[in-house]
Amino acid sequence: MGSIYVITGGTDGIGGALARAYLKRGHEVVVIGRDQAKAPEGAHFVRADLSLVGETRAAIAELRSRYPKIDALVLCARHLQSERRVTAEGFEHNFALYYLSRFLLSYELADLLHAADDPVILNVAGPGPNPERVRWDDLGLESGYDGIAAMFQGGLLNDLLGEGFALNRPSEKIRYVLVNPGTVNTSFSGSYDEGVARQIEAIRASATPVDVAIQPLMALLDAPPASPLSVFIQGTPHTPAPDPGAARRLDTLTRKLLGMPVLRGVSAMNLRELLDSPVFGVIGTVQPGGEPHQSVVWVKRDGDDVLFMIAEGSRKERNLRRDPRINVLVTPADAPHTYASIQGTATMSREGTHALREELTMKYIGTSYAEHIRRTPEADHSHATVTTVRVTPERITGRL
Numbered sequence: 001m002g003s004i005y006v007i008t009g010g011t012d013g014i015g016g017a018l019a020r021a022y023l024k025r026g027h028e029v030v031v032i033g034r035d036q037a038k039a040p041e042g043a044h045f046v047r048a049d050l051s052l053v054g055e056t057r058a059a060i061a062e063l064r065s066r067y068p069k070i071d072a073l074v075l076c077a078r079h080l081q082s083e084r085r086v087t088a089e090g091f092e093h094n095f096a097l098y099y100l101s102r103f104l105l106s107y108e109l110a111d112l113l114h115a116a117d118d119p120v121i122l123n124v125a126g127p128g129p130n131p132e133r134v135r136w137d138d139l140g141l142e143s144g145y146d147g148i149a150a151m152f153q154g155g156l157l158n159d160l161l162g163e164g165f166a167l168n169r170p171s172e173k174i175r176y177v178l179v180n181p182g183t184v185n186t187s188f189s190g191s192y193d194e195g196v197a198r199q200i201e202a203i204r205a206s207a208t209p210v211d212v213a214i215q216p217l218m219a220l221l222d223a224p225p226a227s228p229l230s231v232f233i234q235g236t237p238h239t240p241a242p243d244p245g246a247a248r249r250l251d252t253l254t255r256k257l258l259g260m261p262v263l264r265g266v267s268a269m270n271l272r273e274l275l276d277s278p279v280f281g282v283i284g285t286v287q288p289g290g291e292p293h294q295s296v297v298w299v300k301r302d303g304d305d306v307l308f309m310i311a312e313g314s315r316k317e318r319n320l321r322r323d324p325r326i327n328v329l330v331t332p333a334d335a336p337h338t339y340a341s342i343q344g345t346a347t348m349s350r351e352g353t354h355a356l357r358e359e360l361t362m363k364y365i366g367t368s369y370a371e372h373i374r375r376t377p378e379a380d381h382s383h384a385t386v387t388t389v390r391v392t393p394e395r396i397t398g399r400l
């Protein structure tokens with residue numbers, strides 16, 4: 001299978017030029033955008049208004065259902081607005097489009113990127129990390145909004161997204177490249193007032209033609225730098241002063257806004273692989289007096305949720321009905337000094353429990369449940385009423 005390029009903002013400007021260039025080379029190009037009529041001929045189109053988290057997530061789901069891998073994710077969508085606008089989901093438009101969509105696409109497509117040989121994320125924004133200029137107390141720029149300042153802050157947030165991605169390393173294979181392309185003669189998608197329109201026209205007059213500006217970007221896509229994170233300004237490597245504190249602060253804040261678990265020291269990809277293997281889970285629940293209670297269970301994952309079964313009336317089941325807080329600890333048998341500790345909330349359901357028991361017996365024992373209890377009668381819990389527990393992670397820490 002040839003290389004697959006997924007490009008946001010691929011209907012115009014730099015993204016559009018990159019899409020055409022890779023189509024010309026015979027690659028598969030997927031453009032995510034609002035207007036199919038503007039997509040380059042030959043590109044696959046995924047419709048999404050990326051200022052909406054719901055539509056961004058739907059686009060991610062569509063990509064996941066269509067493609068087994070992604071070789072390059074190119075992030076170019078932006079829309080300059082002179083007037084502050086809030087999306088139907090309650091986020092300031094620029095913050096949602098320019099930053100939140102890039103965060104979601106970067107992390108939630110990481111496993112498809114991981115499946116490629118030499119995966120890269122090219123985040124085309126405005127690098128030059130300067131996190132002290134982030135308006136931490138007003139990320140939605142409620143006071144003193146200015147369209148250009150909003151775009152500038154979006155650039156800073158994307159710098160920290162790149163740094164956070166390299167710290168979180170959802171996959172060791174993916175290289176994150178932050179690029180400031182310099183001033184380029186593009187469509188400058190936006191809704192701006194006359195003053196800004198005049199400024200943009202003046203900028204355009206001396207800006208680099210888009211087909212020239214994409215050359216250094218193509219060089220980066222064709223041979224991504226070895227480092228997990230690299231920064232380029234107009235084709236020249238740049239070494240920003242790292243600020244892991246600011247990157248983590250933004251990461252935690254963003255995950256809370258998007259309802260995603262916080263990860264520290266654990267690669268999401270490694271954790272998925274571990275949970276897909278027959279690893280035992282040590283679950284910790286809270287006793288009525290507040291003491292910890294632990295036991296060992298078979299586990300599987302559904303997306304990033306962890307599933308296991310328990311007998312109704314058992315100590316852990318009663319604990320979870322009273323207090324759904326739970327911890328699941330997993331350690332690879334061949335690397336016991338590494339681990340992931342998954343903290344979350346449990347929900348319980350009797351639905352699908354028998355199918356889950358079959359699936360887990362096959363995963364851990366390699367036979368059907370009926371065969372397993374025929375061979376090992378003491379493991380027969382077929383008369384107990386069992387419940388499926390689903391753990392939705394909130395915080396994952398460890399070394400994995």
Ligand SMILES: NC(=O)c1ccc[n+]([C@@H]2O[C@H](COP(=O)([O-])OP(=O)(O)OC[C@H]3O[C@@H](n4cnc5c(N)ncnc54)[C@H](OP(=O)(O)O)[C@@H]3O)[C@@H](O)[C@H]2O)c1
Nearest residue numbers: 009011012013014049050077078079183184186187188189
């Ligand atoms: N051009 C420059 O001088 C310059 C300088 C520094 C950094 N950059 C960065 O380079 C990147 C690309 O810039 P550009 O100048 O090539 O962009 P552009 O010509 O303004 O094009 C922006 C793209 O984003 C898409 N878009 C806008 N709103 C969207 C939405 N709600 N959902 C989905 N897609 C949406 C547009 O689609 P539609 O076709 O639907 O409008 C268009 O394809 C940007 O991140 C920009 O910040 C550019």
